[in-house]
Amino acid sequence: xxxxxxxxxxxxxxxxxxxxxxxxxxxxxxxxxxxxxxxxxxxxxxxxxxxxxxxxxxxxxxxxxxxxxxxxxxxxxxxxxxxxxxxxxxxxxxxxxxxxxxxxxxxxxxxxxxxxxxxxxxxxxxxxxxxxxxxxxxxxxxxxxxxxxxxxxxxxxxxxxxxxxxxxxxxxxxxxxxxxxxxxxxxxxxxxxxxxxxxxxxxxxxxxxxxxxxxxxxxxxxxxxxxxxxxxxxxxxxxxxxxxxxxxxxxxxxxxxxxxxxxxxxxxxxxxxxxxxxxxxxxxxxxxxxxxxxxxxxxxxxxxxxxxxxxxxxxxxxxxxxxxxxxxxxxxxxxxxxxxxxxxxxxxxxxxxxxxxxxxxxxxxxxxxxxxxxxxx
Ligand code: CMC
Numbered sequence: 001x002x003x004x005x006x007x008x009x010x011x012x013x014x015x016x017x018x019x020x021x022x023x024x025x026x027x028x029x030x031x032x033x034x035x036x037x038x039x040x041x042x043x044x045x046x047x048x049x050x051x052x053x054x055x056x057x058x059x060x061x062x063x064x065x066x067x068x069x070x071x072x073x074x075x076x077x078x079x080x081x082x083x084x085x086x087x088x089x090x091x092x093x094x095x096x097x098x099x100x101x102x103x104x105x106x107x108x109x110x111x112x113x114x115x116x117x118x119x120x121x122x123x124x125x126x127x128x129x130x131x132x133x134x135x136x137x138x139x140x141x142x143x144x145x146x147x148x149x150x151x152x153x154x155x156x157x158x159x160x161x162x163x164x165x166x167x168x169x170x171x172x173x174x175x176x177x178x179x180x181x182x183x184x185x186x187x188x189x190x191x192x193x194x195x196x197x198x199x200x201x202x203x204x205x206x207x208x209x210x211x212x213x214x215x216x217x218x219x220x221x222x223x224x225x226x227x228x229x230x231x232x233x234x235x236x237x238x239x240x241x242x243x244x245x246x247x248x249x250x251x252x253x254x255x256x257x258x259x260x261x262x263x264x265x266x267x268x269x270x271x272x273x274x275x276x277x278x279x280x281x282x283x284x285x286x287x288x289x290x291x292x293x294x295x296x297x298x299x300x301x302x303x304x305x306x307x308x309x310x311x312x313x314x315x316x317x318x319x320x321x322x323x324x325x326x327x328x329x330x331x332x333x334x335x336x337x338x339x340x341x342x343x344x345x346x347x348x349x350x351x352x353x354x355x356x357x358x359x360x361x362x363x364x365x366x367x368x369x370x371x372x373x374x375x376x377x
Contacts, residue, residue: 107205134161228318
């Protein structure tokens with residue numbers, strides 16, 4: 001047998017490329033998109049501008065942003081085929097599956113999917129993903145598709161498509177901040193899976209679909225839904241006992257822990273602040289959920305903080321989405337539509353200097369076995 005190499009389970013600590021897009025400083029608890037601190041962006045910028053930043057590597061001038069917003073708005077409409085797919089898919093289908101097949105259909109029917117400009121395709125992907133999630137939300141609840149409104153901002157229109165109602169400014173602003181905070185996070189699992197797909201010289205739509213399906217798992221984007229379920233489960237219990245029960249049975253605190261952050265996730269800090277603000281106008285049930293979240297957070301940190309396991313972006317996201325009025329089943333799809341610019345920017349960056357991604361496993365099985373006919377086994 002060959003000498004056993006060092007195996008990086010989960011590819012931990014493996015560098016596979018150089019990138020200028022995003023820095024995650026896990027020790028200091030800092031996050032930068034193209035050098036801009038996430039706190040600064042959350043305070044002063046918006047999702048459309050950040051999407052431009054991620055796709056072009058610089059903040060836009062006024063005219064550039066206007067052209068970009070116009071491109072996003074003019075690509076919102078979904079084809080009859082996509083609307084019918086969402087209407088006909090079995091009612092029990094999880095929205096992440098519906099989002100995945102709808103985006104695959106969009107890619108399959110896109111004329112230039114294989115050979116058009118990836119920058120242009122990215123704008124269509126960002127735009128259409130929000131429309132698809134809006135349509136899924138509305139069709140699931142009412143059977144009705146609300147056509148997009150080109151006069152609204154990207155976030156305003158997404159919320160409008162969910163139920164056909166225009167939202168108050170503070171709700172739009174809160175949602176927009178959530179989208180911006182989720183827009184990018186370096187070589188996370190879903191982005192990496194999109195990069196693996198593009199490295200085979202597949203197309204950017206297929207790479208996005210790979211990323212969507214990778215985001216779905218509860219160790220990644222699915223943690224927002226799982227964290228809210230856990231918070232609700234622990235709601236009327238003593239938080240310390242509840243947390244100790246999970247840990248002593250070998251379970252995980254959902255919305256806690258991160259491969260890179262060994263301190264408080266800076267996005268979670270901002271989301272917690274936003275939640276406190278949003279609670280002023282929240283209903284009784286949401287306030288109760290948020291109180292439970294604060295209690296569970298404190299109890300969990302007592303146990304896990306010393307091991308470097310702190311709240312991540314997903315812990316307070318569920319309570320915030322509840323304040324906005326977004327249903328649980330749509331949390332991860334909303335994460336997906338927020339991450340679209342990050343996925344696209346990495347897919348484009350990688351393909352500029354493409355090399356097929358094909359890592360190696362250390363084989364520990366046998367060789368030279370004799371084939372035995374089926375009747376003689
Ligand atoms: N609760 C309890 N223990 C934990 C947790 C947690 N949330 N996270 C890690 N640990 C423990 C784990 O049990 C293990 O302990 P031991 O060494 O005693 O066996 C140790 O920490 C290392 O775990 P790991 O799984 O090897 O560490 P990782 O770097 O792969 O963890 C993680 C990253 C996100 C998979 C993990 O923290 C986790 O499962 N968290 C819960 C799910 C979650 O919130 N995911 C969202 C991640 S951030 C947003 C996103 O990517 O979408």
